[in-house]
Amino acid sequence: MEEWCESMPKVELHAHLNGSIRVSTLLELAKALNETQRDAINFSQMKHVIKKKALSLTEVFHMFDLIHNVITDHSIVTRITKEVIEDFASDNVVYLELRTTPKRNDSIGMSKRSYVDAVIEGLKSVSSVDVDFIPKTEDSRSFISDKCNGNSRKRIIVRLILSIDRRETTEAAMETVKLALEMRHFGVVGIDLSGNPKTGDWTTYLPALKFAREQGLKVTLHCGEIKNPKEIKNMLDFHPQRIGHACFFEDEHWKMMKSSKTPVEICLTSNIRTFSVPSIDVHHFAYLYEEKHPLVLCTDDTCVFTTSLSKEYKYAADSFGLGKWDMLELSRNAVEHIFADNGVKNDLRKYFNSVSKNMEM
């Protein structure tokens, strides 16, 4: 029998596309690459890293470099996207904000634009579930009515967030924001700042982030993944719509975040496996939950951290003594923090209302 955490409808707001690559696909692509271009990838090293229980942040970012090496053409980006959507849908994620860093790679004729086009191809090519990713101009909603009318096909709403990598220059970050604006009609709703927290400086990305906000894009920041009080303060002063992680916060930061009520994307397994939080019993989830601060459970990178959103729900329930109904409430509350328009929000609110009335858990 399916566990409640699997069958419960869920909302995923912090998932990196390439960090969520299907493990079997990663191994298949890495093996093929290893056969044709021995120097491009160290296959045994990759297998070793996938199996490890705990990874330092340095190892995690090395892993991302290994994953990025297998992207040798646009069709691979399309395949990865298609499979990631299928995997989230089969875990009963009903709304997914998928983030990815547009990549330029001249040696394979890839521009940031063509990379994002390949991601959108991936969204279009999913056939096992219905993918709703084009924002609707008029208020024609079908998600709820289709479900209520006995349409048994699974549906998932997907929106995209384009990430700025902390290794990038101001110009490259600006290019990503301009691309996001051009792609709004394909469901791009926001900008994320991510990448190795030990790299780069806040002032480099600030002009692009300000521009994004002026143009009406939503902004989420990886904030406090390492101890860097000055940067955390600067980030909170910027008033992003959401932040991810919030591990190395000091009293002043909690105070700022509580007064701005900035929702936090919580990635339990990621934080524990990278030692950003020493153990689950001291994870700030408990504090924020107790304080009724807006928070959303997320996966970060299902491949790198061998997790799924239902596993994160189970992990939280087991670790903090929460029941199924508490978890359904947490999932339902996530709807309030999505970046998509009010039409989608209302649609999801109605859907969760009908689920909590009808679901026998």
Ligand SMILES: CNc1ncnc2c1ncn2[C@@H]1O[C@H](COP(=O)(O)O)[C@@H](O)[C@H]1O
């Ligand atoms: C451990 N927590 C994390 N902290 C910071 N950045 C992270 C991350 N997990 C993933 N990324 C960012 O997402 C990229 C992979 O997906 P995409 O190629 O963009 O689809 C990584 O290269 C990194 O920049």
Ligand SMILES: [Zn+2]
């Ligand atoms: Zn992340």
